[in-house]
Structure formats: structure tokens, C-alpha cells
Amino acid sequence: xxxxxxxxxxxxxxxRVSLTPSLREGEWNTLFExxxxxxxxxxxxxxxxxxxxxxxxxLLRMFWDGExxxxxxxxxxxxxxxxxGSTGKGCNFAGRYLTVAPKNGLNCYFPMPFARKARIEIFPxxxxxxxxxxxxxxxxxxxxxxxxxxxxxxxxxxxRFENPCENYGRNYLFLDAVGEGAxxxxxxxxxxxEPQLDSWYHGGGDSIFLDGETRxxxxxxxxxxxxxxxxxxxxxxxSPSIGTPMLEFEEVASPAGAExxxxxxxxxxxxxxxxxxxxxxxxxxxxxxxxxxxxxxxxMGNSYSSVAYWYQEEPHQRFFRTPxxxxxxxxxxxxxxxxEVEAEEAVEWRLLAPFALEADNPFEKPREFELKETGEExxxxxxxxxxxxxxxxxxxxxxxxxxxxxxxVDFHPVGxxxxxxxxxxxGVVGYALRYVECDREQEVVVHLGFDDEAAVRVNDRxxxxxxxxxxxxxxxxxxxxxxxxxxxxxxxxxxxNTTWRLWAFSxxxxxxx
Numbered sequence: 001x002x003x004x005x006x007x008x009x010x011x012x013x014x015x016r017v018s019l020t021p022s023l024r025e026g027e028w029n030t031l032f033e034x035x036x037x038x039x040x041x042x043x044x045x046x047x048x049x050x051x052x053x054x055x056x057x058x059l060l061r062m063f064w065d066g067e068x069x070x071x072x073x074x075x076x077x078x079x080x081x082x083x084x085g086s087t088g089k090g091c092n093f094a095g096r097y098l099t100v101a102p103k104n105g106l107n108c109y110f111p112m113p114f115a116r117k118a119r120i121e122i123f124p125x126x127x128x129x130x131x132x133x134x135x136x137x138x139x140x141x142x143x144x145x146x147x148x149x150x151x152x153x154x155x156x157x158x159x160r161f162e163n164p165c166e167n168y169g170r171n172y173l174f175l176d177a178v179g180e181g182a183x184x185x186x187x188x189x190x191x192x193x194e195p196q197l198d199s200w201y202h203g204g205g206d207s208i209f210l211d212g213e214t215r216x217x218x219x220x221x222x223x224x225x226x227x228x229x230x231x232x233x234x235x236x237x238x239s240p241s242i243g244t245p246m247l248e249f250e251e252v253a254s255p256a257g258a259e260x261x262x263x264x265x266x267x268x269x270x271x272x273x274x275x276x277x278x279x280x281x282x283x284x285x286x287x288x289x290x291x292x293x294x295x296x297x298x299x300m301g302n303s304y305s306s307v308a309y310w311y312q313e314e315p316h317q318r319f320f321r322t323p324x325x326x327x328x329x330x331x332x333x334x335x336x337x338x339x340e341v342e343a344e345e346a347v348e349w350r351l352l353a354p355f356a357l358e359a360d361n362p363f364e365k366p367r368e369f370e371l372k373e374t375g376e377e378x379x380x381x382x383x384x385x386x387x388x389x390x391x392x393x394x395x396x397x398x399x400x401x402x403x404x405x406x407x408x409v410d411f412h413p414v415g416x417x418x419x420x421x422x423x424x425x426x427g428v429v430g431y432a433l434r435y436v437e438c439d440r441e442q443e444v445v446v447h448l449g450f451d452d453e454a455a456v457r458v459n460d461r462x463x464x465x466x467x468x469x470x471x472x473x474x475x476x477x478x479x480x481x482x483x484x485x486x487x488x489x490x491x492x493x494x495x496x497n498t499t500w501r502l503w504a505f506s507x508x509x510x511x512x513x
Contacts, residue, residue, distance in 0.1 A: 001111075002147045010147055012039075012140040019135045023124045028061075032120035032137045036065070037146045040112035042138040043120075045076065049089035049104035056085035057126035057325040062112070063119045064154045067314065073322055074159035074307050076122065080106040083189020083277050083305050084330050086246065096240035096281045097185060097309070110157075110184075110309060113150035125325035153181060153311040160306055160320045163334050164193045167301030170336060170413045171203060174306040175295040176319035176343075176405065181312025182286035183208070183293060188228075191275040191303040191330065197388035199273065201225040201233065202421050203298015204412065207504070212406035213291040216449035216506035218472045220499050223422055224298045228278045241284075246277040281309075292406040303330070317343070346403040353397065353415035353430025354381050354494075363429060363453050363493055370457065370489060373433065375399060383417035383425055392418030399433070410504040411492065424501040425494065432490040432505070438481045442511060449474040449506035450492055451499045457489040471498045478512055 002010075015034075023029050032040075047054055055077020062072035072079070077086060080100055081093045088104035099107040112118070120137065127133075145151065158175070165172050174186055190200050205221030221227050225234050229242035236247050249271040287293070295308065318341045322328065357363060369377050379397040387393040395417040402409060411430040417423070448456060448464065451472045456464040456479075463479045494503035 002149055006147060007140070011143040015139050015141055017135075017137045017139075021133065021135060023122065023127065023133060025124045025127050028121045028123050030119060030121045031135050032118065034118055034139065034141075036114045036116045036118065037142045037144070038114055038118065038139050039142075039146070039150060040114075040118060040137055040139045041109070042136075043108040044134075044136040045080070045106040046104050046132075046134045047087075048132045049087040052087060053085035053329070054126050055080075055082060055087060056329060057124075059123040059125070059322060059325075061121050061123070062155075063117075064112075064114045065116045065314075069316070069318065071154055071314075071316060072157040074157055075322075075328065077106075078159050078187070078189075078305065078307050079157060080108065081187040081245065081277065081279050081307075082106075083187070084191070084275065086277075091246040091277060093243070093245045093279070094238045095185075095243055095279050096283045098187070098279070100245075110155055111150070112155040113146050113153065115146055115151070152313045154314055154316075155309075155311055156316055157307055157309045158320055159322055160308075161304060161328060161334060162299070162336055163303035163332065164301050165299030165304055166336065166413075168416050168418045171207065171296035172299040172304045172306070173294070173296050173319075173336070173340075175293060175308035175310065176317075177289070177310060177312060178292050178317045179312040179315070180290050181293075181310055182288045183282060183295065183308065183310045184286050185279065185281040185309040186295070187277070187279045187307050188297075189275065189277050189305045192273055193302050196301060197418075198300050198420055199233075200276075200300055200302045201298070203300040204416075204422055204424050206295065206297050207410065207502075208287060209292075209294045209406060209408045209504070209506075210287070210289050211291045212408050212449075212506045213508070215290070216407070216447075216472075216474060218408075218449075218499065218502055218504060219287065220502040222500055227297060228280050234276060234278070241281050243279050244276060245279070246275070248274045248276070250274045294405050294408070317341075342403070343405065346405050347434065348401050348403050349409050349432045349434045350399040351402055351409070351411060351414045351430060351432050352377060352399050353411045354395070354425050354428035355379070355397070355430070356381070357427050357429055357493060363455075363491075370431065370491065371460075373399075381415075381417070383419055383423060385417075385419035385421070385423045388418045388420055404507070407506045407508045408504055409490075409507065411494070412503055415503065424503070426496050426501055427494075429491060429493045430503065432492070434488045436481065436486045436488060438483055438486060441483050442481050443513075444479055444481055444509045445512050446477055446479050447474055447506070447508045447510075448477075448490070450504075451497055451502055452495050453493040454505065455491040457487070457491075459487050469497055472502060474506070479509075
């Protein structure tokens with residue numbers, strides 16, 4: 001961060017814009033537009049705290065340096081860490097970069113640099129009170145250029161929501177960015193769906209896939225509450241880096257002496273988790289990426305909304321198109337894919353998993369489809385643990401497509417039976433299959449990132465076998481591709497090692513020499 005002495009020495013001048021704007025409903029209203037170089041240091045909004053849903057229905061956008069696509073796009077209240085259309089009347093917030101004071105004082109302290117121009121605008125789709133909307137921006141102007149730290153990086157924030165998330169399948173996506181930068185925070189709103197047989201934090205934690213195009217790495221967590229620094233469930237708590245500003249229950253009927261199975265937040269008999277808001281700011285530990293970042297969090301079929309906050313060099317890519325207000329309100333059905341902006345270059349693999357590693361079927365023993373598949377293979381895997389529904393421990397194993405975003409492939413979405421608690425399967429192996437067309441015979445260098453044990457077959461030959469027992473690392477080896485269609489098969493085991501139960505790999509090829 002720029003020190004106070006450096007800020008003074010730069011010749012920075014402090015400025016403020018204060019408005020009580022008369023907003024025009026149903027169109028974009030510019031709140032702030034100034035020439036640079038400069039840096040927005042503080043934003044403050046307020047509106048009557050009784051105006052529930054106004055913040056979710058009014059969309060905020062920010063543009064830097066004349067760009068056409070906004071770097072910030074989020075509903076007003078969600079940007080400040082208030083999900084579900086809440087206001088400061090029912091949910092105060094005290095984090096390092098965001099603070100919501102009682103009676104709905106919305107404050108933001110993310111530094112937002114700009115070299116030539118900054119514009120902040122709002123699109124109101126609901127004005128309940130018709131008055132009482134206030135805005136203030138504090139910013140610096142620099143006489144010549146931005147301090148060195150801020151010359152390339154620009155602030156970004158993106159809202160996303162999904163209802164319902166997949167149960168025991170795809171984890172919830174909260175960030176997908178390309179470029180060089182750092183993740184500095186995320187806020188979440190999570191609401192239980194009915195019927196929900198498992199707690200939201202049993203989704204398996206966070207997975208942050210980094211730099212698959214260059215030098216891949218994965219940050220892999222345990223439980224979803226652990227991502228927010230909690231343990232064994234959550235309670236209301238706030239600090240600069242982590243917090244749970246809101247935790248709500250609902251009363252339910254339960255037989256005498258029975259405990260409702262909705263996780264450790266359920267507490268007393270007859271109470272069940274309803275919804276929670278959480279934040280995680282990477283104050284002293286930003287997550288650095290050099291070519292890409294993709295962050296997901298275990299979801300277990302619940303309703304999720306989030307805002308990710310990060311810095312990166314421009315240009316940025318969109319990964320979510322925020323719909324109109326009536327299509328983003330709590331309770332609206334929005335399954336994965338409805339508003340996503342999918343990267344066209346993400347190749348598709350077919351996955352077949354899991355298979356138990358046993359004495360009769362060790363990693364070294366090939367199965368028939370490793371050499372040649374029919375495409376119609378189908379098996380049944382039985383996991384150990386308490387099922388969430390009858391037969392939930394049984395999983396149909398068949399070829400399932402998955403797009404390799406930033407070259408990463410994750411087996412957990414297809415290889416997890418419906419078992420209570422964090423039952424990511426270990427002692428197993430999975431297979432990923434893909435065909436590549438070549439217009440000529442050529443030698444390639446393969447970059448394979450993995451942990452545990454992996455093997456790769458190219459056409460009729462095994463070209464690689466290796467072990468990484470101390471975490472995710474990349475291996476490089478050469479392979480020969482023929483003219484025409486080439487069959488690629490990756491075989492990967494899964495154990496609970498230093499990258500806790502990670503079952504993913506990265507794969508890319510480049511011409512040799």
C-alpha cells in the first residue's frame with residue numbers, strides 16, 4: 001500500500017463529491033465523473049433503512065479510464081456486503097474494506113485508482129421512499145501520474161448468484177478472471193433450500209484454481225465455513241478479515257427428543273438454519289494470480305449470492321451478466337448457465353469416476369477402457385458414510401463431460417456420492433478422456449499439474465507416470481502426436497495429503513522446441 005509519506009510527497013490533493021441526487025428510475029444516473037490521474041479513497045451511500053430490497057434492485061457500476069465494460073457491477077447493497085436486499089437496519093457490517101453503520105450508513109474503503117477518468121453510476125429499478133438517497137465520494141487528484149503501485153492495477157467487483165446450486169455436484173462459482181492481479185475479498189449470502197439434507201458448510205470448502213495457462217497452482221480448503229475463518233459451523237462474529245454479520249434461524253416442528261439435522265448452527269431443538277451472510281477479506285494475504293483465477297465454494301444445493309473484489313491489469317473479462325431486478329431477487333430460480341459468460345476456448349474432457357483403489361485393483365492395474373473405451377461404460381460406486389437419502393451412498397459412474405476452465409479438471413463434481421458431512425472420496429482413482437485432432441505428426445511438451453499419483457496415455461502408449469505426495473506440483477514430459485485423431489487419457493488417484501483431498505489436475509500442451 002502507498003504510505004502516508006508517499007501520498008503526501010506525490011502532491012495528492014483531497015477532494016469530495018457530495019450529492020442528494022434526484023434519481024430517474026429505469027435509467028442510468030451518473031453520480032461521479034472526474035478526470036484523472038486520481039484515486040477514489042472512500043464511498044458512502046445511504047437511503048432509508050426501511051426500504052428493504054431497494055439496494056438489491058438498484059444496480060451500481062464503475063468504469064475506469066474510459067472503458068466500455070464496467071469493472072464493477074453489483075446491486076448496491078450487495079456491493080457493501082448486505083445480501084437478500086437487507087439494509088443496515090437489520091445487518092451491520094464491520095470489515096476492513098466495507099463498513100455498514102447502524103441506520104444504513106454504507107461505507108467502502110477499497111482504493112480505486114484511475115489514470116484518465118472515473119465514472120460511477122446507478123440504475124434504480126425501485127424507489128420506495130422517493131427521497132432520502134445520499135451519495136458521497138472522497139478522492140485524490142495527482143498532479144502528474146499515479147503512484148507506482150497503482151499505475152497498472154484497477155479495482156474490480158462482480159456480483160453473482162445461483163438458486164439452487166447443484167447438490168453434491170458443481171460447486172458455486174464466485175470469481176473467474178483472466179490477467180494478472182490479486183483477489184482481496186468476497187462477501188456471501190447463503191439461504192437454505194427445502195428440502196435440504198445437509199448443511200451448507202458441508203459442501204467441501206473452497207477451491208481456488210490459479211494460473212492454469214502458465215504455472216498452475218490450487219488452494220484447496222476443507223469446509224465452507226473454514227474459508228471464512230470459522231470452525232465447526234459459524235456464529236455471529238466480525239473482524240477486519242472475517243465475519244458473519246447475519247445469522248438467522250426459523251422455528252420448525254420436531255418430534256420430542258429429536259434434533260433437527262441442519263448442522264451445528266441448529267443449536268436448540270426446533271430451530272433450523274435459514275440464512276447467513278459472511279465476508280472474507282484478504283487484508284494481509286491477497287491471493288496473487290499471474291494469468292487467471294477461478295474460485296468456487298461448496299454449495300450443497302442452497303441458494304448463494306456473492307460479490308468478489310479483486311485488482312487486476314486491464315483488460316478484464318466478464319464472467320456473469322447481471323439480470324434485471326425482477327430476475328435477481330431472493331428466491332428467483334437461476335441455475336448455473338443462465339447468466340454465465342462462458343469462455344469459448346475451454347476444452348471439454350469426459351470424466352469417469354470414482355473407482356476404489358483396492359488390493360485387487362491397484363493404481364498400476366489397467367482397466368479395459370484405459371486402452372479403448374466404448375463410450376457406454378457404466379458402473380456403480382458405493383461410498384462409505386451416512387447417506388442423505390435412501391441409496392445416496394451409491395453413485396452411477398458413467399462418462400460425464402466437463403469443460404476445463406483455464407486447463408483445470410476437477411473430479412469431485414462427478415465423483416461424490418450423496419453422503420452427510422464432508423465426504424470427499426479418497427482411496428479412489430478417476431479417468432479423464434479427450435481426443436485431439438492434428439493436421440500433421442508432431443512432438444509436444446505436456447504440462448501436467450497434479451498431486452497424489454498420475455499416469456497419462458497418448459494413443460497406445462503410456463507416456464508418463466509419477467507421484468506428488470507433498471502437494472500440487474507440475475510435471476513436464478514429451479509426447480508424440482500423430483496426424484489425425486489422438487486419444488489422451490489422464491488417470492489420477494486421490495488421497496488426503498497436504499492439499500486436503502484435492503482431486504484435480506491441470507493439462508496443457510505446446511509444440512516441442
